[in-house]
Amino acid sequence: MTITRAACVGGGVIGAGWVARLALNGIDVSIFDPDPEAKRKVGEVMKGARRAYRRMATNGLPREGRITYAKSIAEAVEGADLIQESVPERLDLKHKVLAEIDAHAQRDAIIGSSTSGIKPTDMQSAMKRPQRLVVAHPFNPVYLLPLVEIVGGEKTKKKHVERARELYASIGMKPVVIRKEIEAFVGDRLLEAMWREALWLIKDGICTVEELDDIMRYSFGLRWAQMGMFQVYRIAGGEAGMRHFMAQFGPCLSWPWTKLMDVPEFNDELVDLIATQSDAQSGQWSIRELEKIRDDNLVAMMEALARGDGGKGWGAGELHKDYVKQLGKAAKGSKAARKRKAESPANTLEPKSGKG
Template sequence: MGTRSIKQVTVVGTGVIGNGWAARFLSQGYDVIATDPAPGAEERMRLSVQRAWPALEKMGLAAGASKDRLRFEPDLAKAVAVADLIQENAPEREELKRRLLAEIDRHAKPDAIIASSTSGLMPSTLQADCIRPERVIVAHPFNPVYLIPLVEVVGGEKTAPEVVAVAEQFYQSIQMKPLVVSAEIEGHVADRLMEAIWREALHIVNDGIATTEEVDAAIIYGPGLRWALMGPFLTLHLAGGEQGMRHMLEQFGPALKLPWTKLEAPELTEDLRNQVIAGCERQTAGHSIAGLEVRRDSFLIELQRLLEKYWPGANLNGNI
């Protein structure tokens, strides 16, 4: 099994993530079959791909890439039967995903790879009911999938190592940055980091320290600028001066014992919910979600080009 054997992909579930996958696969010159039992799913998917296409054209389409290579098949068994790789994107409910993946496993070709986009569930849990658990992995992307290159690839207890290797090569071939996570854990890597910041942000709003807009500004104009290039470890390595992280840990290591942060999330009371919702609506007043998505996509395209210019390791064709 090699990267070249993946010629036909099927997307199961056409929400925001599934539609993002479809757009990326299409932009890379693949034929895509999509399936979803929800009424109106095909129309919403085609509209989503249409909206994403201008950004993908800016990024650069692969030879033969076309929106016309998308086919919708309402019958799940038929949709997965011819696929070399199936990307599952059902709602984040363990029972639902396990049942769906087992059904996909029954109808898919024996050598097809089955990848779940789950953001939190572990592959060992998801593959438990499958006849061929060795070909089931997690391939967790980030929104918008058609532009953000990171995909966390995780194998379960029964996943064959060669399946992980082929998946890594495949995602690399469609201009993604696969991060192979060596040990499975709930939430994988990136979501656990984002969750820690999100919990602290909720405490700051809940305690009346800052508004949602002020919290966002604290990230956008501060650490977010550096994290886009270096991540938290290299950012702090440079903060340590000539001695780097060695000096940084000597100087600020003791502060880790101070109770600055609250890692447990606050109670999501009606008042906190209202504060967060009102704050976000105030921040985006006068702007449609569609308009904000266009601005976000243009920014992400320019930012990735800056990454390639200033940080060679961020070249989209390279390894993490």
């Protein structure tokens, strides 16, 4: 199952990342975003994404999909079989925007919301055809990180969850269907726990933001890119494996190691402390420069993982290998289509249309 035409409602950090993934898969995308700066911002993200894809798509890339800017949601969603909503995280706004998408989308279109934590059931109330709404929660940068959490609400039909899974997989993603809907799903539940703990560690002066980041990236950060928490801990249990690990470290959970359920007061003092330390850590790079470094690192890591397990590919690397092949196959298809078009007598008289 493939996407023939997509719409992105909201073209900020995440919306633009979706536009990039879709367009670089050769899919035409229409965007609606009221921000007068949206075109420039999407253009910046496209520049970075094209650079990353040129580097990683060693078998070639399909002809880029056309990117157009619509004047309304109705115009953007017309004819789209996948509509991705990525507007700011406010329930009232999600209701308003989803109701408008719902009113104008074609009957069998899948509507995916990028929300980081709102339950789909809570977003379905303003929709007439809520059965095709799923949460499709991605990770930044959407054009490189393959995971998308798919969550259905009370009114979502199973067949639409299945269709969503197929559509997102068709653009090189790894959809994981979450079994029960809860706020913040799975990825952000884990990240939120780490983020809470990190804020305490900085606030209490245990470490700086730079030291905390080093502690992550020189140790378990490296482990987590290639094996998740449970596979890593299985090995940590030694030859006795998971049972031994649980027996050894389980009791520590009741020791006062974390402040997990307490929230530090989010006042100006805390924001200043974090922001100042963050400037000292990373102020020498612009956000665009940091994005470039991040993208190069991510591509290099996925390429390394693609060579894992004796060349079969491991984890995200196994998927990466297939994705590069898929893009290469689509590149051949685009080339053949262009050749056919050029050779057709009807087209020899007309100039070729440019792509966005």
